[in-house]
Amino acid sequence: MRGVPLAALCMAALLIAGCATTGTTGVKTITYKKPDAYNFRFIGLDTEIDDPSRDRRSYYKIFIDKSEEGRTTTGLESQEKSCDAMLQPNRHLVTVEKWVLDQKTGRYIKLNNIEQPKPNFVYFDLPEDRIVVIEMKTLGDGTSEFVIDYECR
Amino acid sequence: MKIITYIMLSLLLVSVFACSRSGKKEKEPNNSFATAGDISLDARFTGFMDTPNDRDFYRLIVDKPGVIDVNCSGVKGINLAVKVWKGEEEPRLLKWLDDNRKSSPERLANLGVIPGTYYFEVLQSDRDTRKASSESAYELELKSREAISEESEPNDSKDEADSIHQDREITGFYSPAYNRLNNNTENLHREEDWFVVDVVLGSDMPALITVSLSGVTEINAILSLYDADDNLIATADNGGAGEQETITGAGIQKSGSYYIVVASKGYTVNNDEPYTLKVAMLERDSGVEMEKNDDFDSANGIVNNVITGKINSRKDRDLFLYTVARPSAFRIELRPADDMDTICSIYSKDNEKIIDINNSGSGRKEVYPNFFTDKDFYIEVSMRSRDSLPTGEYVLSITPLEETEGMEREPNNDTPQANGIKGNAISGFTSFRGDKDYFRLSYDSRVKERFEIRSGRGGEIRVSVTDPLGYIIKTVDVKGDKKAIFSEMIDKKGYILVESLTESYDYPYTINLRGGE
Numbered sequence: 173m174r175g176v177p178l179a180a181l182c183m184a185a186l187l188i189a190g191c192a193t194t195g196t197t198g199v200k201t202i203t204y205k206k207p208d209a210y211n212f213r214f215i216g217l218d219t220e221i222d223d224p225s226r227d228r229r230s231y232y233k234i235f236i237d238k239s240e241e242g243r244t245t246t247g248l249e250s251q252e253k254s255c256d257a258m259l260q261p262n263r264h265l266v267t268v269e270k271w272v273l274d275q276k277t278g279r280y281i282k283l284n285n286i287e288q289p290k291p292n293f294v295y296f297d298l299p300e301d302r303i304v305v306i307e308m309k310t311l312g313d314g315t316s317e318f319v320i321d322y323e324c325r
Numbered sequence: 326m327k328i329i330t331y332i333m334l335s336l337l338l339v340s341v342f343a344c345s346r347s348g349k350k351e352k353e354p355n356n357s358f359a360t361a362g363d364i365s366l367d368a369r370f371t372g373f374m375d376t377p378n379d380r381d382f383y384r385l386i387v388d389k390p391g392v393i394d395v396n397c398s399g400v401k402g403i404n405l406a407v408k409v410w411k412g413e414e415e416p417r418l419l420k421w422l423d424d425n426r427k428s429s430p431e432r433l434a435n436l437g438v439i440p441g442t443y444y445f446e447v448l449q450s451d452r453d454t455r456k457a458s459s460e461s462a463y464e465l466e467l468k469s470r471e472a473i474s475e476e477s478e479p480n481d482s483k484d485e486a487d488s489i490h491q492d493r494e495i496t497g498f499y500s501p502a503y504n505r506l507n508n509n510t511e512n513l514h515r516e517e518d519w520f521v522v523d524v525v526l527g528s529d530m531p532a533l534i535t536v537s538l539s540g541v542t543e544i545n546a547i548l549s550l551y552d553a554d555d556n557l558i559a560t561a562d563n564g565g566a567g568e569q570e571t572i573t574g575a576g577i578q579k580s581g582s583y584y585i586v587v588a589s590k591g592y593t594v595n596n597d598e599p600y601t602l603k604v605a606m607l608e609r610d611s612g613v614e615m616e617k618n619d620d621f622d623s624a625n626g627i628v629n630n631v632i633t634g635k636i637n638s639r640k641d642r643d644l645f646l647y648t649v650a651r652p653s654a655f656r657i658e659l660r661p662a663d664d665m666d667t668i669c670s671i672y673s674k675d676n677e678k679i680i681d682i683n684n685s686g687s688g689r690k691e692v693y694p695n696f697f698t699d700k701d702f703y704i705e706v707s708m709r710s711r712d713s714l715p716t717g718e719y720v721l722s723i724t725p726l727e728e729t730e731g732m733e734r735e736p737n738n739d740t741p742q743a744n745g746i747k748g749n750a751i752s753g754f755t756s757f758r759g760d761k762d763y764f765r766l767s768y769d770s771r772v773k774e775r776f777e778i779r780s781g782r783g784g785e786i787r788v789s790v791t792d793p794l795g796y797i798i799k800t801v802d803v804k805g806d807k808k809a810i811f812s813e814m815i816d817k818k819g820y821i822l823v824e825s826l827t828e829s830y831d832y833p834y835t836i837n838l839r840g841g842e
Contacts, residue, residue, distance in 0.1 A: 229796065242773060245816050246792040255814075256771075271798075279789075279797040 205323045206301050210256035212236075213305045213323065216268060216289075218249040220312035229273040231280065232308075237265050246280075261300045267293040268308060289316035296320050350462075356380050358416055361444055366393065366469040371462040372447060374403055377455035381447040385467065387438045392475065394468040394596075395422070395433040397447060400461045404453040406505075407431045407465075410444035419443075419479050421505035423450045424594070434500035434596040437477025475599070476518050481507060483555075483584055486519035494603045495520065497587065499544050502594040515592070520585040522604050524577050531609040533574040533616075536561075536585055539601040540569040544589045546600070550575055551584040558583070558617045563638050563714045566593075573637050576615030576625075577606070618644050621676050624703055631722045634706060636665065636715055642707040647723050652699035654732065656692070656724040662717025663688040665708060669721075671696060672703040679736070684758045684828060687712075692830035694754035695726060697734040732833075737763050740795040743820055749840045752833045755784055755825030762823040764836075766790075766815050775839040776821070778809045784829025788836065793818040802826065803834075 216232045232244045234255050244253035249272070270288055271280040289310045298304050303323035310316045351372035355362045361382035364370050372381045397407050406423035410416035422431040447465060449455040476497035480487045481504055489495050497518050504516040526532055538548045538561070548561040548570040561570040577583065587602060589595075609615050611626075614634030618625045624644035625632065634643045647655075659682070661667040666687040671679045679702070682691045696702075706721060708714075726732075733753030737744045743763035744751070753762045766774065780786045780803040789800040790813045798819075803809040804827075821836060 229794075231792075231798075242814050243798070245771065246794075246796075246798075273796050277797075278795070279800075280792075 203325045204301070205303055205325045207258070207303050210258050211261075211298060211303050212257045212259045212264075213254060213303065214244065214257075214266060214268070215252050215254045215305065215307040216244060216270075216310070217252045217308075218310045221250045229280075231271055233269040233271060233282075235267040235269070238267065243271075259298055261298050263295060263297050265293060265295050266306060287314065290314055291316060294318040294320070351381050351383075353381075355382050358382055358384075358410075358444055364445070364465070364467065366467050368466070370465045372465065373460075373462050374400065374405075374449060374456075374458045376457050377449065379448070379457070383445045383447070383465065385443045385445065386441075387443060388440050390437075390439045390472065391469050392472045392477070393436045393438055394470070395431075395436055395445070396466045396468070397422075397431045398464040398466075399428045399430045400458055400463050401428050403427060403456065403458050403461075404429075404450040405431055405463060406448055406450040407433075408444075408446040408448070409433070409436060410446065411441065413442040416442075416444050418506065420501070422501045422503075423452070423505050424502040425450065425452050427453055432501060432594075432596045433478060434498040435475060435478055437472065437479075476520070478518075480519050481517055483519055483521075483551075486521040486584055489520040489522050489585065489602065489604055491522065491604050491606050494601050496599040496601050498596060498599050499541060499546075499589045499594055500596045502592050512588070515588055516594075518587040520587070520602065521582050522585065523582050524580055524606065526577065526580045528608075531615055532577040533607045533609050533613070534572070534577050534583065535574060535605045535607070536572040537601075537603045537605075538570045538587060540564065540567045541595050541598050541600045542567050544593050544595050544600075545591065546570050547588050547590055548572055549586040549588075551586070553582045553584070559637065561638060562590075571637075572616075573635055574607075574613065574616055576609065576617060614643050614645070616641075616643075620644060621672070621703060627704075627721070627723060630724060631720065633718045633720050635718045636667075636706070636708050639708065639712070639714060642705055645704045645706070645721065646701060647704065648701050649698060650725075652697075653728065654695040654697040654726040654734065656694050656726055657682070657696055657704065658693075658722050658724070659691040659706060660720045660722075661688060661690070662715045662719060664713070665715035665717065665719060666712055667691055667719060668705075668707050668709065669693070670705040670707070672705065674701045674703070676703070680757065682757055684830075693756055694830045694833075695732065695735060695756060733762050733764070735762075739763060740765075740820055746838070749838045750835065751821070751838075752835045753823060754781070754830060754833050755786065755823075755828040756830075758825070758828055760825045760828070763795075764821040764823075766819045766821060768815055768817050771814065771816050773812050774815050775812045776810065777837040778803045779835045780805055780807070781829035781832030781834045782806060783827070783832060784825065784834065785827035786834050787824040787826055789822040789824070790815070791820040791822060792816060795820050797822065 221227045227248045227250050230249050231246045234241045241257050242255050244255040247253045270283045274281045305321045305323050307319040308316050349370050352362050354360050361384040364383040404427045409420040411419050422433055474495050476487050479485050503514045507514050543566050545566045550558045550572050559572045559575040561572045564570055611628040614625050617623055619642050624646040627645050627647045659667055659669045669682040669691045682693050731751045733744050735756055736742050738761050740763055743765040745765050778788050785804040787802050789797040791797050793816055799813045801809045
């Protein structure tokens with residue numbers, strides 16, 4: 173299990189290059205967006221849903237360092253649902269809990285543990301003057317992968 | 326010689342006994358008015374149905390007003406009937422006694438007579454096969470008495486109604502069993518006693534009339550009140566056999582004649598025990614309901630925010646009209662009699678039902694704490710039909726409430742009806758059992774909102790916050806004066822849903838918001 177977040181972090185490092193632009197002099201310049209209202213953003217979605225009848229309305233409850241921070245917006249499982257927060261620069265643990273709508277009761281209910289994304293957590297470092305964006309994609313078999321990035325301008 | 330003497334004595338005894346039983350005998354032919362035999366009061370006359378179609382006429386000359394108890398004994402196996410006629414030249418049929426049973430007597434306990442000629446025709450009913458009976462005699466007896474404040478038969482229709490005066494009692498009998506002259510299809514052959522009371526209203530104020538009818542053994546009575554145009558004003562049919570009936574506080578809007586009808590249900594009869602009928606009038610107090618107010622057109626206006634009333638029958642419904650001076654919320658409270666389980670319904674001015682209020686049990690008040698409207702509205706008071714009739718009165722009060730910012734406005738029972746929120750505080754009532762109150766949250770951006778909730782004293786509520794579509798995300802239960810605080814993300818739009826777990830109609834709940842800071 174440890175390997176998965178690690179792989180994600182590695183992937184993030186590669187993706188940071190996505191913010192780089194090449195100037196006329198040929199020097200690459202990386203421009204990151206500076207924190208204002210938030211310095212942490214979580215985005216969650218399911219990527220392998222191809223049947224609308226299985227595409228439930230849902231949201232993720234977000235815990236930072238084991239303390240409830242809030243929840244994402246609501247939307248279909250296949251849609252991006254996000255949540256922002258302002259955190260102290262530090263190394264943090266983010267844990268997610270997936271909730272889906274029970275149409276019979278008109279109420280969101282927490283998915284059973286067996287149906288929760290696996291893994292449902294990732295550690296990340298939040299530096300000064302950066303906005304960390306963590307994207308969690310859940311596959312059809314319930315496994316999830318995390319992509320960690322810095323938000324660019 | 327001894328034997329002959331013995332036979333002679335026996336014949337004499339038989340003869341004496343026969344004379345004493347049958348009194349005077351009819352003399353045939355007496356099959357028409359012209360050949361009618363004369364009879365007298367307080368004597369017995371015997372006769373036979375010599376042929377199946379035999380009719381025996383008897384003539385009675387009356388020289389002073391009075392009451393006659395007409396009694397014709399039964400003949401075994403024969404269904405007798407008696408017709409009573411009045412007039413010498415062109416006799417008019419007054420009563421047709423026919424209880425539709427074989428071998429039973431025919432009785433009319435109180436035929437009212439005035440000086441003149443009366444005919445009594447004894448015949449066989451057309452309800453059974455007629456047959457001759459030359460061996461068994463019937464016995465016709467006319468007992469006379471003075472009339473003392475009692476009905477005078479025939480009083481079977483509006484035109485024949487006996488006069489009754491306010492605050493004076495009059496008596497009558499549920500007699501005879503059937504009235505063959507009543508061809509009203511709704512109450513075919515029902516014996517009815519009609520009375521008329523003349524009402525003179527001294528002022529423009531309406532009056533209330535109360536009609537009381539005593540109970541009579543084995544009689545299940547029905548009492549009705551009509552105006553001169555045959556409009557039914559009120560009916561009392563609440564008691565069972567042997568129980569009294571009362572029409573209480575029926576409204577009299579104008580001077581004139583009003584008609585009271587007394588009848589028994591199921592053609593039951595009691596020739597021996599009279600009923601007592603009494604009428605009382607009261608000037609109408611605007612704070613007291615006035616029957617008939619059973620429909621929207623006859624609804625009583627509520628003048629000073631309070632009115633008392635009474636449910637007079639299980640089917641009785643009392644309607645009141647409240648005139649709204651300015652848009653406002655109103656507290657509607659109905660305090661029933663101790664033995665009454667009321668249903669209070671609110672209707673719009675267009676006669677459309679808005680809500681039934683039936684949250685409490687017998688003897689407990691029904692409350693709608695904050696009915697908001699800008700138009701006149703109706704309130705209907707009724708009772709559950711399976712309950713016994715309440716003895717006491719109810720009090721209905723409507724209290725206009727001061728406008729309070731943030732106070733909910735019913736109906737707000739689903740998301741399309743949700744109340745908007747002005748300011749950072751809302752309050753409301755659990756208006757009825759199972760009430761749901763929706764409030765709409767709206768912000769410029771996604772915010773984390775803080776909710777501070779207090780339930781009304783004695784109540785318990787469940788408060789939920791929803792997503793923009795109204796699906797519940799978070800729920801807390803709050804009981805009594807305890808305070809609950811929580812925060813929840815609002816995606817620009819959402820709803821607060823308040824559900825009642827334990828109703829409190831007297832104390833509102835409150836929810837304070839931080840305003841999305």
